[in-house]
Amino acid sequence: MKRTSEVIEVNFEELAKLRERARQGPLGEDDCHKLDAAIQALHYLIERIGEKDTTISQLRALLSKPTTEKTSKVLEQAGIKTPGENHPPPQAKGPPKPGHGRNSAQAYRGARRIKIAHGSLKPGDRCPECLKGKVYEQRDPGLRIRIVGQAPIAATVYELERLRCNLCGEVFEAEAPEGVGEEKYDETAGAMIGLLKYGSGVPWDRLERLEASLGIPLPASTQWEIVEATAALIRPAFDELIRQSAQGEVFYNDDTSMKILALARASPQRAEEEASESKERTGLFTSGIVSTGEGRRIALFFTGRNHAGENFARVLAERAQGLPPPIQMSDALTRNVPKLEEKLEILWGNCNAHARRRFVQVTPNFPQECRFVLESLREVYRYDAEAEAQGLTPEARLRFHQAHSQPVMDALQAWFAAQFAEKRVEPNSGLGEAITYCLKRWDRLTLFLREPGAPLDSNIVERALKKCILHRKNSLFYKTANGAEVGDLFMSLIHTCELNGANPFKYLTELQRHTEELAKNPAAWMPWNYRQTLAQADTSEHRA
Numbered sequence: 001m002k003r004t005s006e007v008i009e010v011n012f013e014e015l016a017k018l019r020e021r022a023r024q025g026p027l028g029e030d031d032c033h034k035l036d037a038a039i040q041a042l043h044y045l046i047e048r049i050g051e052k053d054t055t056i057s058q059l060r061a062l063l064s065k066p067t068t069e070k071t072s073k074v075l076e077q078a079g080i081k082t083p084g085e086n087h088p089p090p091q092a093k094g095p096p097k098p099g100h101g102r103n104s105a106q107a108y109r110g111a112r113r114i115k116i117a118h119g120s121l122k123p124g125d126r127c128p129e130c131l132k133g134k135v136y137e138q139r140d141p142g143l144r145i146r147i148v149g150q151a152p153i154a155a156t157v158y159e160l161e162r163l164r165c166n167l168c169g170e171v172f173e174a175e176a177p178e179g180v181g182e183e184k185y186d187e188t189a190g191a192m193i194g195l196l197k198y199g200s201g202v203p204w205d206r207l208e209r210l211e212a213s214l215g216i217p218l219p220a221s222t223q224w225e226i227v228e229a230t231a232a233l234i235r236p237a238f239d240e241l242i243r244q245s246a247q248g249e250v251f252y253n254d255d256t257s258m259k260i261l262a263l264a265r266a267s268p269q270r271a272e273e274e275a276s277e278s279k280e281r282t283g284l285f286t287s288g289i290v291s292t293g294e295g296r297r298i299a300l301f302f303t304g305r306n307h308a309g310e311n312f313a314r315v316l317a318e319r320a321q322g323l324p325p326p327i328q329m330s331d332a333l334t335r336n337v338p339k340l341e342e343k344l345e346i347l348w349g350n351c352n353a354h355a356r357r358r359f360v361q362v363t364p365n366f367p368q369e370c371r372f373v374l375e376s377l378r379e380v381y382r383y384d385a386e387a388e389a390q391g392l393t394p395e396a397r398l399r400f401h402q403a404h405s406q407p408v409m410d411a412l413q414a415w416f417a418a419q420f421a422e423k424r425v426e427p428n429s430g431l432g433e434a435i436t437y438c439l440k441r442w443d444r445l446t447l448f449l450r451e452p453g454a455p456l457d458s459n460i461v462e463r464a465l466k467k468c469i470l471h472r473k474n475s476l477f478y479k480t481a482n483g484a485e486v487g488d489l490f491m492s493l494i495h496t497c498e499l500n501g502a503n504p505f506k507y508l509t510e511l512q513r514h515t516e517e518l519a520k521n522p523a524a525w526m527p528w529n530y531r532q533t534l535a536q537a538d539t540s541e542h543r544a
Contacts, residue, residue: 190230248291313338349447394452
């Protein structure tokens with residue numbers, strides 16, 4: 001069973017009051033939401049309890065607030081204090097350093113920048129102070145930052161004057177300002193709604209209430225129609241992302257559960273009956289795939305009945321022939337491995353963070369043994385951070401790990417083997433199962449010691465999946481498969497922008513404004529190069 005990042009909280013006092021209100025009359029909308037959340041939580045727990053590998057400790061972890069898995073904190077909770085943890089007494093706080101805790105002006109990448117010339121001087125003028133020298137422009141200008149609030153969706157009503165002839169009845173209407181077309185919804189509206197819904201996880205009803213409170217009534221159904229139409233226009237960019245991601249060097253993939261009402265079963269009992277009769281898969285998932293290569297990172301999301309491995313195979317079907325075998329990083333579940341019709345070699349590595357978590361879970365019962373494992377892995381991660389800080393090439397990083405991390409991993413493997421050989425650990429215990437998990441997958445866990453560019457873990461796709469987990473937490477489900485497909489498209493484009501330092505709002509807006517160019521050459525409209533494409537188009541227009 002995979003640990004969920006969601007915390008299920010049940011307020012029994014609220015449920016008791018809700019029950020009393022239900023006896024007195026129909027429930028309101030808020031009460032129905034609370035009741036639905038309680039039912040969803042109960043259903044989720046029943047599903048987890050029904051899995052044969054579920055343990056009491058895992059159920060306890062679902063119902064309690066998540067804790068940090070940092071090595072020092074895990075060992076401290078187990079009663080072990082590592083060297084250097086006797087912290088000195090806190091010193092009196094002095095005045096904060098200038099600018100401490102503040103963002104620099106360069107951090108406001110999306111801000112509008114306005115150059116202000118000096119009111120009375122220009123470069124080359126005589127200095128008004130000494131009357132001898134000349135003033136010259138400084139490289140670093142003075143900076144003032146002004147932050148203002150604004151509604152997520154704004155509207156402008158153009159009142160066009162109308163004049164009517166009292167004799168012939170002809171009506172003359174003023175022309176709308178330049179740039180105001182016949183379409184009611186601007187491209188920026190579709191971009192902002194999609195960003196709020198699929199980038200920030202704001203449900204439709206909350207968006208509707210927020211906008212109505214700001215004087216812009218926009219029904220949830222209308223907002224869905226806007227993003228659905230927007231998705232149809234920018235789909236070539238999503239298809240091109242899939243094609244380019246297939247050419248990547250390293251792939252990360254994983255699954256998380258998702259619900260689509262149109263595909264969901266009526267009840268768990270009915271689902272079991274139908275599954276036994278038809279052998280059809282009943283689970284619904286969102287697969288996350290992150291592809292890296294040539295200094296770029298692409299995030300893709302696919303929601304439906306397919307597992308991560310099957311969606312990964314769909315992506316690899318677009319891979320060009322003659323490319324070297326890609327590296328795949330995931331946890332050890334076989335459903336993450338693609339089953340390809342054509343023979344395509346894949347270098348499969350397993351996530352060391354997943355292996356480490358098994359020892360974190362049993363640290364309270366085996367503190368000393370787990371301390372050795374956690375500190376060994378911490379040392380390896382420290383070496384990896386050093387390699388990244390130095391900006392090493394994949395080949396240089398491989399040599400660095402072989403020189404520094406190889407002895408640590410060899411010692412850890414020998415220690416694992418000795419626990420069973422010397423009968424220090426019961427194989428069926430929690431620690432024994434964690435060790436067995438590592439020994440069975442040792443070659444895949446140590447792929448980073450043999451292949452240039454092989455990562456240590458799949459944390460990047462775990463972070464990517466938080467996009468859809470946030471959506472699931474707030475909106476609970478997709479209504480239809482088409483809705484899930486639109487969500488996958490927006491999340492893929494938005495998170496790819498974030499991974500490559502692009503502004504997703506501006507990107508989605510420009511895609512809509514250049515749909516014809518996008519359809520002809522989608523490769524020129526990726527998050528990492530669309531600004532160059534726009535600059536080239538502006539240069540061509542000026543020349544013409």
